[in-house]
Amino acid sequence: MTSSILVLGAGMVGTCTALHLQQRGFDVVLVDRRTPGQETSFGNAGLIQQEAVEPYAFPREPGFVLNAALGRGAEVNWHARGLWQMAGSLWRYFKNSHPQPHARATEAYSQLIAHATHEHDPLITAAGAQDLVTREGFRFVFRTAQAFDEAARRAEDLHTRFGVRSQAENTTQLAMAEPALQRSMAGAVRWLEPWAVNDPGALVQRYADLFVARGGRLLTGDATSLQSQGLGWSVQTTEGRVHAEQAVLALGPWADGLIRTLGYRFPLFIKRGYHQHYTSPAQLLQPVLDAERGYVLAPMQRGLRLTTGAEFAPIDAPPTPVQLAKAEALARELVNLGEPLPEAPWLGARPCTADMLPVTGPAPRHKGLWFNFGHAHQGFTLGPVAGRLLAEMVDGRHTWIDPAPYAPARFM
Numbered sequence: 001m002t003s004s005i006l007v008l009g010a011g012m013v014g015t016c017t018a019l020h021l022q023q024r025g026f027d028v029v030l031v032d033r034r035t036p037g038q039e040t041s042f043g044n045a046g047l048i049q050q051e052a053v054e055p056y057a058f059p060r061e062p063g064f065v066l067n068a069a070l071g072r073g074a075e076v077n078w079h080a081r082g083l084w085q086m087a088g089s090l091w092r093y094f095k096n097s098h099p100q101p102h103a104r105a106t107e108a109y110s111q112l113i114a115h116a117t118h119e120h121d122p123l124i125t126a127a128g129a130q131d132l133v134t135r136e137g138f139r140f141v142f143r144t145a146q147a148f149d150e151a152a153r154r155a156e157d158l159h160t161r162f163g164v165r166s167q168a169e170n171t172t173q174l175a176m177a178e179p180a181l182q183r184s185m186a187g188a189v190r191w192l193e194p195w196a197v198n199d200p201g202a203l204v205q206r207y208a209d210l211f212v213a214r215g216g217r218l219l220t221g222d223a224t225s226l227q228s229q230g231l232g233w234s235v236q237t238t239e240g241r242v243h244a245e246q247a248v249l250a251l252g253p254w255a256d257g258l259i260r261t262l263g264y265r266f267p268l269f270i271k272r273g274y275h276q277h278y279t280s281p282a283q284l285l286q287p288v289l290d291a292e293r294g295y296v297l298a299p300m301q302r303g304l305r306l307t308t309g310a311e312f313a314p315i316d317a318p319p320t321p322v323q324l325a326k327a328e329a330l331a332r333e334l335v336n337l338g339e340p341l342p343e344a345p346w347l348g349a350r351p352c353t354a355d356m357l358p359v360t361g362p363a364p365r366h367k368g369l370w371f372n373f374g375h376a377h378q379g380f381t382l383g384p385v386a387g388r389l390l391a392e393m394v395d396g397r398h399t400w401i402d403p404a405p406y407a408p409a410r411f412m
């Protein structure tokens with residue numbers, strides 16, 4: 001008999017989870033309060049980061065915390081209320097960023113990242129989304145020789161340990177490869193394996209269209225109406241209350257709010273981020289991270305997208321795009337940005353965990369309930385991997401990756 005399941009949240013993670021469950025014969029209802037891919041999965045830098053084998057650690061360089069505290073630089077911004085709310089999780093994140101625990105997290109994280117492009121590939125083909133994807137890599141560019149040399153050494157190390165492929169480019173090679181760069185840079189590390197998506201929200205929408213074309217039901221509804229009912233779960237939608245035997249929470253940065261109502265206190269926090277598009281007459285060929293300044297420039301269908309680093313603020317606090325203004329000034333040193341498009345800056349929130357690993361697996365205290373969130377800086381990259389891993393667990397079969405490091409029960 002077909003088993004029914006609700007997937008709450010149609011971002012990259014929820015949509016891919018729905019597709020993988022459907023592929024395994026489940027009767028899946030995908031529920032979101034908006035159309036698919038309109039939140040965090042919409043506004044990111046669009047990178048499928050096959051190079052990101054190390055989860056993003058709390059920066060430990062001397063001077064970083066002082067600069068962040070004084071509001072210098074474009075990398076970090078904070079609201080006092082945000083720091084206060086997240087203090088416990090941030091402290092654990094800081095401790096887990098120590099080289100030893102970070103190396104353990106990397107061991108687990110790299111297992112997921114290793115499959116990122118390989119798992120997106122069949123979905124991109126089936127969804128007819130090749131027009132959205134470029135498979136030409138991603139550059140970290142460096143202003144100083146010291147930072148470039150260190151990065152080139154680190155890239156070699158990642159190649160030895162994880163097989164991550166890259167090319168170091170000196171000043172001349174970089175200027176030839178990326179003529180839109182108008183400032184002479186010390187060099188670049190070009191990661192060869194990442195892919196770039198020129199409209200990330202559209203890719204999620206195409207995946208959701210594929211889910212519907214294969215017979216899945218996509219409904220508008222509110223995840224906060226989730227109730228355990230009899231042996232299963234139900235949620236309120238515009239088509240009435242929908243029941244299923246099981247449910248998956250894939251609510252990205254909103255997961256914490258819902259799981260708290262179920263009695264879970266996990267060390268979760270968010271890093272908000274902004275983007276703005278520019279007309280940029282001299283288009284970059286590939287996305288670029290200005291590695292010593294902490295923002296990304298990514299060519300998109302709408303123009304050149306500038307995305308910012310981390311802002312520690314409550315998810316519902318009003319936008320304070322000060323990093324965007326600083327990053328824009330820095331980006332103007334690198335490229336001819338042109339004019340910002342006449343639209344308000346986009347604001348989203350990376351869903352983070354204190355141990356830098358996602359939360360993928362059964363809810364420890366609720367039968368038939370599953371969690372799939374907390375993919376932080378790489379949720380767009382990891383959606384298909386996380387979706388497959390969770391679907392294999394729900395299906396009760398052997399999983400192709402060991403799910404133990406991501407088990408929600410680790411926080412109990």
Ligand SMILES: Cc1cc2nc3c(=O)[nH]c(=O)nc-3n(C[C@H](O)[C@H](O)[C@H](O)COP(=O)(O)OP(=O)(O)OC[C@H]3O[C@@H](n4cnc5c(N)ncnc54)[C@H](O)[C@@H]3O)c2cc1C
Nearest residue numbers: 009011012013033041044045047223252273378379380381
């Ligand atoms: C500036 C920035 C740049 C980034 N760049 C990259 C990048 O280049 N590559 C990368 O891999 N990652 C990147 N990320 C991270 C990535 O965007 C996220 O990790 C990822 O989008 C999370 O996906 P998700 O599906 O978990 O969450 P979301 O995409 O936020 O999806 C959650 C869904 O839940 C729905 N929802 C929430 N509450 C309710 C409710 N009550 N009822 C019904 N539905 C609800 C929302 O509407 C939403 O559709 C970036 C993030 C930011 C902020």
